[in-house]
Amino acid sequence: MFDQLVAALGQAEDSAAVQALLATALQHASPTRDARPTRKAYPDITYLNLHALGFSLQLEARPSGLVVAAIDIYNHNADAYDKRERNEYEPFPAYPLRVSSFRPAAAGGSGGGGGGGSSASSASASSSPPKPTGSLEVDHKTSGADFVQAWGEPSRKGGGEGPVGRGPAAWMEWTGHAIVAAFPVTAAASGHDSAAHSDATRQTPLQIMVELGGPGARGPRRWEADSAGSSVWKVLTLASPTSAP
Numbered sequence: 686m687f688d689q690l691v692a693a694l695g696q697a698e699d700s701a702a703v704q705a706l707l708a709t710a711l712q713h714a715s716p717t718r719d720a721r722p723t724r725k726a727y728p729d730i731t732y733l734n735l736h737a738l739g740f741s742l743q744l745e746a747r748p749s750g751l752v753v754a755a756i757d758i759y760n761h762n763a764d765a766y767d768k769r770e771r772n773e774y775e776p777f778p779a780y781p782l783r784v785s786s787f788r789p790a791a792a793g794g795s796g797g798g799g800g801g802g803s804s805a806s807s808a809s810a811s812s813s814p815p816k817p818t819g820s821l822e823v824d825h826k827t828s829g830a831d832f833v834q835a836w837g838e839p840s841r842k843g844g845g846e847g848p849v850g851r852g853p854a855a856w857m858e859w860t861g862h863a864i865v866a867a868f869p870v871t872a873a874a875s876g877h878d879s880a881a882h883s884d885a886t887r888q889t890p891l892q893i894m895v896e897l898g899g900p901g902a903r904g905p906r907r908w909e910a911d912s913a914g915s916s917v918w919k920v921l922t923l924a925s926p927t928s929a930p
Contacts, residue, residue, distance in 0.1 A: 686706075686709055686710070686713075686779040686782065687782060687783055687784055687785075687786075687863075687865070688865040688866050689702075689705055689706040689709050690706060690756055690923055691863050691865050691889055691891060691923065692705070692706070692865065693705075693706045693742075693753050693756065694753055694754075694755070694756065694889075694891075694923065694924065694925045695752055695753065695754075695925050696752060696753055697749065697750055697751065697752050697753075698733070698742070698744055698750070698751045698752070698753070703742070703753060707735075707738075709779070710735070710738045710740075710778055710779065711738070711778075713778035713779045714737065714738055714775075714778035715778075718737035718738070718775060719737055720735065720737045720738060721737075722734060722735050723736065729745075729746075730743055730744065730745060730754070731743075731744040731745075731746075731751060732744070736773055736774050736775060737775050738775065738777070738778055739758060739759055739761065739774045739775055739776055739777030739778065740756060740757060740758045740759065740774070740777060741756070741757045741759075742755075742756055743755040743756070743757065743924075754924060754925065755922055755923065755924035755925075756922065756923045756924075757920055757921070757922050758777055758782070758920070758921045758922075758923075759772065759774040759777070759919070759920055760772075760777075760825055760898065760917060760918055760919050760920070760921075761774060761775065761776040761777070761825060762825040762826065762898075762917050764898065764899050764916075764917050765897075765898030765899055765916075765917050765918065765919040766898055766899075766919070767898075767899075767900070776825065780823070780824045780825065781822035781823060781824045782822070782823040782824070783820075783821075783822050783823075784820070784821045784822070784823060784835075784893075785819070785820040785821075786863050786864040786865060787819070787821075787836065787859070787861060787862075787863045787891060787893065788819065788861045788862055788863070788864070789817075789836045789837060789839075789840065789859040789860065789861035790840065790859075790860055790861045817833075817834065817835060817836055817837035818834060818835050819835065819836070820835060821835035821836070823918070823921065825917070826917060827917065827918055828914065828915055828916060828917055828918070829855075829857070829895070829897050829902075829913040829914050829915070829916050829917075829918070830910065830914035830915065832857060832895055832918070833857070833914075836859050836893075837859075839857035839858050839859050840858055840859055840860045841857075841858040842855070842856065842857045842858065842908075843855075843856060844856045844896070844902075845897075845902055845903045845904065845907040845913075846903075853896055854896055854897055854898060854899075854902035854903050854907075854919065855896075855897045855902040855903065855907045855908070855913045855916070856894055856895060856896040856897065857894070857895050857897075858892065858893070858894045858895075859892070859893050859894075860890075860891075860892045860926055861890075861891060861892075862888050862889060862890050862891055863888075863889050863891045864886050864887070864888055864889075865886065865887060865889055866885070866886055866887075867885040867886055867887040890925060890926050890927075891923065891924075891925070891926070892923075892924045892925070892926045893921070893922065893923055893924075894920075894921075894922040894924070895918050895920075895921055895922075896918070896919045896920040896921075896922075897913055897916040897917070897918055897919060898916060898917060898918065898919030899916045899917065899919075901913060901914075901915055901916040902916045902919075
């Protein structure tokens with residue numbers, strides 16, 4: 686399903702790519718779920734919230750109409766939320782989300798108000814961090830350390846300075862590209878894996894932001910291995926670098 690998510694970026698709300706994404710998600714979801722979306726419009730962005738499918742589309746106005754600028758996937762794991770927070774989204778229906786083709790650019794390991802030190806990694810100052818694996822299967826238990834092990838140090842990081850309700854928790858961002866199947870979007874709607882339709886691939890610029898959740902994602906020690914490193918993700922955002930939030 687990762688290919689369908691990436692294929693929907695930059696596409697019109699009523700495009701074949703977006704309809705294929707929704708059709709695939711619905712095939713994985715429970716038939717008892719009410720998959721009708723809710724829409725929230727703001728001056729610069731419109732959110733198409735699919736609470737029953739665990740994700741939302743960020744729609745941005747272009748001369749041709751509204752297009753998908755980013756996709757937010759929400760973790761239903763209670764560990765990602767403070768006791769005062771309430772998650773309005775059902776579990777994402779296609780776990781694990783296999784991200785095996787994302788290739789981050791060289792990381793800066795800082796920026797965005799990030800406090801020093803490695804991001805959510807457990808490597809000590811005297812040892813070299815393990816080489817990134819480049820592959821990750823995201824589910825509701827995936828931690829900050831898992832993301833860093835897969836993709837290396839983030840291009841940017843930040844957040845987590847204030848208490849709950851005052852800005853985002855600790856977040857990490859990777860910019861690079863994904864190698865995804867160049868399959869016809871009409872075929873994707875049939876629910877089969879993209880590899881079954883074509884061996885052709887295409888390289889797509891991609892930005893992935895991960896907001897972490899839980900108490901370890903806030904405070905002065907948030908970038909320690911036992912804080913952000915052990916915190917599960919709360920929101921995973923896929924975006925085109927030119928329109929990333």
